[in-house]
Amino acid sequence: MSGSQDRHVDPERALLSGEGAGQRTGEGDHRFPVRGHGTEHRRPDEAAAGDGGTTYYDQPLLKEPIWIWSVPAYFYVGGVTSGAAIVGAVAQLVDRQGLDRLIRRSRWLAGGGAAVSTVLLIIDLGRPARFLNMLRVFRPSSAMSVGSWTLAAMAPAAGASAVLPAVGARRLGDAAGLGAGALAPVLGTYTAVLLSDTAVPLWQATRTSLPRFFAASATVATASALELFPTVDAREEAITRHLGMVAKVADLVCGEQVQHQADEVARVGRPLHEGASGALWRTAKLSTAASLAVSLVPVPARWRAARRILSAVLGTLGSLAGRFAVFHAGKRSTRDPRASFAQQRAGRGAAGVDGRAGVTGPGGQRATDA
Amino acid sequence: MSVSPGIMPTSDESAELRAGSELARDHRGEFDRGHGHALPAGAKGFFTDTTVCIGCKACEVACKQWNQLPDDGFVFTGTSYDNTGDLGSSTWRHVAFIERPGAHPTTGFADMSWFEGDDAPSAPVAFGPDPQGGGDFSWLMLSDVCKHCVHAGCLDVCPTGAIIRTEYESVYIQPDVCNGCGMCVPACPFGVVDRREEDGRAWKCTLCYDRQRDGLEPACAKACPTDSIVFGDIDDLRAIAEERVATLHERGVDSAYLYGADAASQPGTQGLNAFFLLTDAPEVYNLPPDPVDPTHAVGAAWRSALVAGAAMVVAVAGAVLSAAGARR
Numbered sequence: 001m002s003g004s005q006d007r008h009v010d011p012e013r014a015l016l017s018g019e020g021a022g023q024r025t026g027e028g029d030h031r032f033p034v035r036g037h038g039t040e041h042r043r044p045d046e047a048a049a050g051d052g053g054t055t056y057y058d059q060p061l062l063k064e065p066i067w068i069w070s071v072p073a074y075f076y077v078g079g080v081t082s083g084a085a086i087v088g089a090v091a092q093l094v095d096r097q098g099l100d101r102l103i104r105r106s107r108w109l110a111g112g113g114a115a116v117s118t119v120l121l122i123i124d125l126g127r128p129a130r131f132l133n134m135l136r137v138f139r140p141s142s143a144m145s146v147g148s149w150t151l152a153a154m155a156p157a158a159g160a161s162a163v164l165p166a167v168g169a170r171r172l173g174d175a176a177g178l179g180a181g182a183l184a185p186v187l188g189t190y191t192a193v194l195l196s197d198t199a200v201p202l203w204q205a206t207r208t209s210l211p212r213f214f215a216a217s218a219t220v221a222t223a224s225a226l227e228l229f230p231t232v233d234a235r236e237e238a239i240t241r242h243l244g245m246v247a248k249v250a251d252l253v254c255g256e257q258v259q260h261q262a263d264e265v266a267r268v269g270r271p272l273h274e275g276a277s278g279a280l281w282r283t284a285k286l287s288t289a290a291s292l293a294v295s296l297v298p299v300p301a302r303w304r305a306a307r308r309i310l311s312a313v314l315g316t317l318g319s320l321a322g323r324f325a326v327f328h329a330g331k332r333s334t335r336d337p338r339a340s341f342a343q344q345r346a347g348r349g350a351a352g353v354d355g356r357a358g359v360t361g362p363g364g365q366r367a368t369d370a
Numbered sequence: 371m372s373v374s375p376g377i378m379p380t381s382d383e384s385a386e387l388r389a390g391s392e393l394a395r396d397h398r399g400e401f402d403r404g405h406g407h408a409l410p411a412g413a414k415g416f417f418t419d420t421t422v423c424i425g426c427k428a429c430e431v432a433c434k435q436w437n438q439l440p441d442d443g444f445v446f447t448g449t450s451y452d453n454t455g456d457l458g459s460s461t462w463r464h465v466a467f468i469e470r471p472g473a474h475p476t477t478g479f480a481d482m483s484w485f486e487g488d489d490a491p492s493a494p495v496a497f498g499p500d501p502q503g504g505g506d507f508s509w510l511m512l513s514d515v516c517k518h519c520v521h522a523g524c525l526d527v528c529p530t531g532a533i534i535r536t537e538y539e540s541v542y543i544q545p546d547v548c549n550g551c552g553m554c555v556p557a558c559p560f561g562v563v564d565r566r567e568e569d570g571r572a573w574k575c576t577l578c579y580d581r582q583r584d585g586l587e588p589a590c591a592k593a594c595p596t597d598s599i600v601f602g603d604i605d606d607l608r609a610i611a612e613e614r615v616a617t618l619h620e621r622g623v624d625s626a627y628l629y630g631a632d633a634a635s636q637p638g639t640q641g642l643n644a645f646f647l648l649t650d651a652p653e654v655y656n657l658p659p660d661p662v663d664p665t666h667a668v669g670a671a672w673r674s675a676l677v678a679g680a681a682m683v684v685a686v687a688g689a690v691l692s693a694a695g696a697r698r
Contacts, residue, residue: 006440018438026568056656126550126570137531145529185679215678243689349660350638359635367660
């Protein structure tokens with residue numbers, strides 16, 4: 001049985017059969033004082049320590065999300081998948097013949113993106129071999145369950161819409177394209193719901209603005225990805241440029257809303273201003289704004305391609321940085337117990353949802369009582 | 371004894387206390403013997419009375435030992451006698467040591483009247499460095515554990531169905547189903563659930579489901595020498611807890627209150643199956659003042675998401691139609 005050393009149990013003398021006996025420990029590897037990701041993420045965060053009310057030795061109240069880089073990467077790729085499926089389906093309904101190349105490109109982006117998304121999500125699992133357990137139940141209260149089923153339904157449809165026309169089954173491909181397009185709006189926005197479906201103070205505070213920001217970011221990413229194809233005709237260029245401009249304005253406006261909602265309780269919004277997450281957030285805003293500015297500059301025809309590519313690269317960077325910024329800022333906010341305490345004392349805990357705050361003192365004194 | 375209110379019952383008060391905890395005592399007697407068959411279904415839980423916790427950590431040890439949990443590194447926090455820090459994947463009981471200025475809420479005195487003869491102390495014994503009324507420093511101790519919330523965030527967000535509600539109303543993670551998606555880790559408003567990286571799955575207190583199935587009380591409650599941790603039927607525990615608060619108020623410990631005892635006092639979780647008697651603000655014990663099951667709030671996020679998703683479609687349609695006149 002694994003882990004007998006870490007349990008300080010002699011396996012010759014004791015039967016390992018307790019509730020926690022199956023927990024793997026990385027036994028025998030003592031090169032590091034703390035094994036695996038260890039307990040570092042559970043220790044006080046120096047940047048969050050200091051004044052602002054009582055804590056238990058600055059010990060975090062919450063557990064920091066243990067998701068890795070592949071999760072914000074999926075937010076980006078899933079955003080492209082979602083946006084591309086919508087472009088494909090809408091273009092198909094508007095002008096199936098005239099926009100054939102844009103439709104084909106969109107479908108390959110959506111099909112490929114769905115495949116990459118699946119891989120990114122599986123490698124984040126602690127037990128990747130059990131990824132199919134995601135489809136073991138359907139639980140509407142779990143945004144991750146809703147998202148898993150959406151991706152599971154959409155990925156085959158998006159893949160089929162790309163592959164089937166290439167093998168002659170055009171009508172079936174069109175039907176699959178419409179199916180993928182119908183599911184795409186959910187895929188592009190549920191990730192924001194998933195983040196606010198946690199106790200993370202920053203993500204809770206932004207639960208209504210984050211879906212809008214993610215939808216805008218997904219559309220920026222899609223328009224930018226379509227602009228990166230080397231050859232486009234004037235009509236395709238106009239479509240992606242107009243879509244990109246609208247989405248970038250929406251991205252900047254919704255980003256401001258996210259920041260405003262986060263800053264309603266100062267400590268909650270702090271990671272969007274400070275540290276690596278703050279730098280990523282500023283990078284996102286600057287890149288998106290620069291991308292918008294570039295796409296608005298009037299240029300002669302021979303400079304159009306350069307303008308398109310530059311705007312697309314900046315737009316991609318803005319979307320990626322925005323996703324990573326929201327992800328890391330949320331993680332950082334869990335390290336600061338005062339963020340949760342201040343948020344809940346300000347009436348944004350259960351009081352803001354269920355209408356009544358919890359009892360925190362004798363005589364029925366509530367958390368929101370002064 | 372003239373010294374009162376004391377933290378431990380005086381001989382007069384012990385008869386009163388005995389009557390008050392009849393229900394728990396009955397249960398305890400039952401659980402001690404162990405039926406060899408499962409406890410009857412129905413909400414079971416813990417009432418943790420922090421005013422009688424002495425910080426011995428017997429619960430931590432009993433939990434580790436019974437559940438055969440591995441160590442999680444040997445960390446020296448350098449802040450207090452608490453070198454455990456918090457609950458985690460392989461720490462399902464954790465004793466917090468709060469060092470704070472001011473007297474202990476129960477004045478810091480123990481009644482030593484049961485000592486006889488030469489062993490009898492000539493003066494009351496203080497819980498703290500200053501024998502004169504508690505002095506300017508005192509400890510609060512709290513044995514923390516999974517709260518087994520009535521509305522549990524971890525359970526509500528688990529996409530695999532690995533987290534279930536048992537016949538004892540406790541929240542249980544099935545290790546053979548969990549795929550380590552990590553959703554429950556930030557969903558817990560108390561920061562209880564964690565994933566052990568080398569193992570890849572989420573773990574937490576099971577309320578000793580295996581022991582309950584064998585007619586035994588959980589290991590921590592069994593090991594607690596002061597009955598700071600009491601296990602039993604939730605309704606009985608509430609009655610005992612309310613009586614204890616009333617007793618403390620009578621003795622002048624005005625700061626005593628129950629944390630999470632029912633839905634009315636903690637709407638965000640609809641009450642905790644493992645609730646506490648506290649004598650200071652929740653933050654002092656690293657407990658959230660107004661926790662909420664995050665799925666209570668997710669409706670607003672979904673509504674915003676549906677509007678945003680529809681806006682994506684409208685924006686795309688607008689862009690495609692706007693280019694209708696462009697040269698091919």
